[in-house]
Amino acid sequence: MITNRREAWTGRLLLGLLMAVTVVPFVSLFVTALHPKGTYPSGLSWPDDPQWGNFADAFRAASMGELLLSSSLIVLGVVPAALVFGTMAGFAFGHLRVPGHRIGFLVFLLGLTLPFEGIITPLYYQVRDMGLLNSRWAIILPLIGLFMPFSVVWMRAHFVTMPDDLSEAARIDGAGTWQLFWRVHVPLAMPALSSLGILLFLWTWNHFLLAIVLVDDPAKRTMAGALGAFQGQWGTDIPLLCAGALLILVPTLAVFLIFQRRFVAALLQGSIKG
Amino acid sequence: MPAPIAGRRTRRPRAGWLGWLFAAPAVIMYATFVLRPLSLTVQYSLYDWNGIGPSRWVGLDNYRRLLTDSELFSSILHAFELILFFSLIPVLLGLFVAATIRGIAQSRLATVARTVLFLPQVIPLVAAGIMWSWLLSSTGVVNEVLSAVGLGGLTRAWLGDLGTALPAVGVIGAWVLVGLCTLLLLAGMSKIDPGLYEAARLDGAGPVREFFSITLPSLRQEIGVCVTVTVIAALASFDIVYIATQGGPGNATMVPGLEIYYLAFSEREIGMASALAVALVVLVLACVLPLQRLTRDGSR
Secondary structure: OOOOHHHHHHHHHHHHHHHHHHHHHHHHHHHHHOOOOOOOOOOOOOOOOOOOHHHHHHHHHOOHHHHHHHHHHHHHHHHHHHHHHHHHHHHHHHHHOOOOHHHHHHHHHHHOOOOHHHOHHHHHHHHHHOOOOOOOHHHHHHHHHHHHHHHHHHHHHHHOOOOHHHHHHHHHOOOOHHHHHHHHHHHHOHHHHHHHHHHHHHHHHOOOHHHHHHOOOHHHOOHHHHHHHHHHHHOOOHHHHHHHHHHHHHHHHHHHHHOHHHHHHHHHHHHHHO | OOOOOOOOOOOOOOOHHHHHHHHHHHHHHHHHHHHHHHHHHHHHOOEEOOOOOOOEEOOOHHHHHHHHOHHHHHHHHHHHHHHHHHHHHHHHHHHHHHHHHHHHOOOHHHHHHHHHHHHHHHOOHHHHHHHHHHHOOOOOHHHHHHHHOOOHHHOOOOOOOOOOHHHHHHHHHHHHHHHHHHHHHHHHHOOOOHHHHHHHHHOOOOHHHHHHHHHHHHOHHHHHHHHHHHHHHHHOOOHHHHHHOOOOOOOOOOOHHHHHHHHHHOOOOHHHHHHHHHHHHHHHHHHHHHHHHHHOOOOO
């Protein structure tokens, strides 16, 4: 490729600038969190006496231990079920091509564009009538339903690329449809499944709207939902709020940095297919 | 949009109607927690109901009010204004940056950038809202930078000023989405045959010409995806606004998502909230479906 030096340097400069703009808010959050409680620190100034204790205080004020447990339980309730249901339906629409699969798929596909606010009002009454209000099920069950369009579309996209010969061979060996699915196709779908799993984890952990509408007790919400409550309670104590916000970011950031490659690939593919 | 897959139908594995058993769990969850509430939203929108007492049939009155009540209607206009920030800026900036760094896409800096630029996508929008409310406050970094470059006269509490609150919310959204757009577009550019650029250079084309004759046309699909994702994010915005401004000052940053929330859960106007919800769903579809022509590639 012909690229001259000046262009390469402009590129580096621009990229550096964009990265700086991306990172500055995080730095500001961190620096602010270290200032004495109840002060209004200005900008990016490093405190004379960094208050590392703010993190411990925020941990206690937000009952972070409980929150981590709650968010983990919600993720455990949502992600495996959504993966299994999405994969099975993706298999039915993409590989078995059941009668009417095109219509069925189209109904899921249209659901991709649905804003959650569009159904939140009746959902509240429905969840109330089911007696689930203020329990974690109030977040888990609707989220599984709301993630179905993406999961089904994603897994179908994988299954349509699987050659039919593979299934023919398995059938000649006497495999039933269930065995064909479970023994042959699920193992082959692992890369698609793990990317989907990462995305679903992220979206569940960060989900906000259902949490604030359907669950009053912050200790039974998702991390993001609890952060909303934390802001309401400690919104005037800026350093403590920043410390709390940072603590709430840590789990997702950690998972992101560990699974970076898969994450970036999953997010890029995710938006292409979504 | 799905396109029929031609020529693969001769030897499909046959499971017939029983195959629907595989789709059943997904269909049941989707029908119970999405399709049923969606149809109820349409039904509620035709009634006047406070959520507790008896409801009263009002036909299309709620929709009429939506078009005539300036407060409600302005929330929709605000959502469209946010598209400028959530879609137009990230896509244009993303195109510009991606085109400029195309030449160094394989360098170590670019690998680091891939991770860094994704950070806003990974964190909850609520956290982005909290960070930026602080950055945009009267003593925040934004004002500090402005003063440092001699624009001290411009400083203000950006999210509290009637004239700047909505653009300030838009900036938060742009920050969240610009990295994603840049990386998506860069991934698309890496698929363009480098020979095309070589040929253009030999013909004496500059970077600008190159961009408009090669890069832009080849990126149709990726641009379509970026616009679709970001337009949905703009029209359905909720988390950021809820945290940063709660719709204020006044109603300067009220968006449909937040208005639905207030109408349904504080003002107890279930019918009106539902009518706005229906309008929002229809608006998103009306904006997004035409865009799919751009991205149609026959693969699904």
